[in-house]
Amino acid sequence: MTPDQTFSRYVRFSLYGFILVFIYYLLADIYMPVTPQSRIYHPVVQMAPQISGRVTKVFVKNNQAVEAGDVLFELDRQPYKIALEQAQLALDDARLQNQRLDTQIMSLNAQIKAAEAKLHEQKLLKTRGESLFQQGSISEQELETINANYSASVAAVSSLKAQHAEVVLARGEQGEQNLAVRHAANQLSQAKLNLSYTQVRALRDGVVANLQLQEGAYAAKGTPLLAVVASDGDLVADFREKSLLHTHEGSKAVVVFDSRPGETFSAQIESYEAGVSAGQLNANGTLSATETSNRWVRDAQRQRIHLTMSQAANVLTTMPSGARATVQLLPESTVGQWLATAQINVISYLHYIY
Incomplete structure (x- = not known):
């Protein structure tokens, strides 16, 4: 075989190999996709x-x-201790003020009874005076004096009752349901809460x-x-959209971590992210901006999935937030699972090198 024939054979073998690898890549990307774009996130x-x-x-x-x-x-804590003491004093003052109002109400009740008794007396005098005036026993001036005293008694009773109503209104409900006490108690609770803060x-x-x-x-x-x-971790992976065509919630996966080369862990898809930031539109009052690209073939959009590791959940808790991983999704077929497992095992050992 001449050197030209040998070279031609190498070229053909290389071309066949490239075609086989290319076909494998296309099929693998659809039926057993793998992505190095995976991380562990811990809630912060x-x-x-x-x-x-x-x-x-x-x-x-x-x-x-x-x-x-x-x-x-x-x-x-010192400023908030002082505020707490001030709030306690305000509550004590509100209760003391209610006691003053209760005493004032009792005093007004006594004054009203005395004024009503005097009014009753003036009413009797008025009736007797009118009778005596009809008999000519008293003068008109004396009758006017009696009527004036009666009107003054009526006005005194009305004034005392108005004062009584005003004090009762200011007093409000009895006990801890009183408005002033409730307001002061609320301020005290806030002061206690601030002190705990x-x-x-x-x-x-x-x-x-x-x-x-x-x-x-x-x-x-x-x-x-x-x-x-x-401590609880969330394992997420970003795949090209078409790579998720044959997957669903519960689909099996295999995970390898950069920090643990040579080890593989079983996982499964828990959920799909509802969207990505590129799909969010802001209602900011401006017109929409269209996407522009000078490339004939644009970059593929990636979607995020969340995975669980039920058999090795403690692995996620021990790794730091942001730890990188590679996720291999497994197809339903036995042959496909064997190929996918072999593929991820190769990747896990490559982590020893890089």
Whole structure:
């Protein structure tokens, strides 16, 4: 065989090999897709104080494990203790004021009874005076005096009853349902709550991350000062849209992690993401912007799926948030599963190199 024939044979074999690899790639991308675009995400809880104040104590260190309810840091409690005492004084004052009003109501009741008794007396005098005037026993001036005293008594009773109604209205309901007491009690509860807010506690189990907080720093209400990375992890993978054509929730998968080369873990599809940021339209009052591209073949859109690892759930909890992984989806057929498993095993061993 001449050198030209040998070269021609190598070219043909290379071409056949390329065609076979290309066909395998097309079929594999549809029936047993694999993606290196996969990560572990842990929920991150930003810890921000609900009140403002100076940081007096920091009880945790960076990368320290904490449980829900553990105190992370504490703010200056003195201003809020004073506010609590002031609220307690306001509640005591409201109760004392109600006692004063109760005493005033009792006094007005006594005054009303006395005024009504005098009014009854003036009414009798008025009736007797009118009778005596008809008999000519008293003068018209004396009758006018009697009538004036009667009118004054009527006015006095009406005035006392008006004062009584005003005081009763100001007093309101009896006991703790009184409006003034309820308002003061509400202020006291808020003061107690604010005092409890001086201790910022972890909302869930996790690990303290990126701790930069120092004692003496001023903490503003609602401003995050540290983060707690939760232990439970979420494994997500981004596939090209056409690669998910033959998959569904519950489809089997195999996962390998960059940090654990040579190991494979079983998984399954838990759910599909409802969309991606590229599919979100903002109603901002401007006209829509069309997509432009100078490429003849545009980049394929990727969709995100969430996977579970029921047989090795502890693996997700021990890995840091952002850890990279490669996900291989398994087809339904036995042959396809064998090929897909072999493919992901090759990738897992390649992680020893890169």
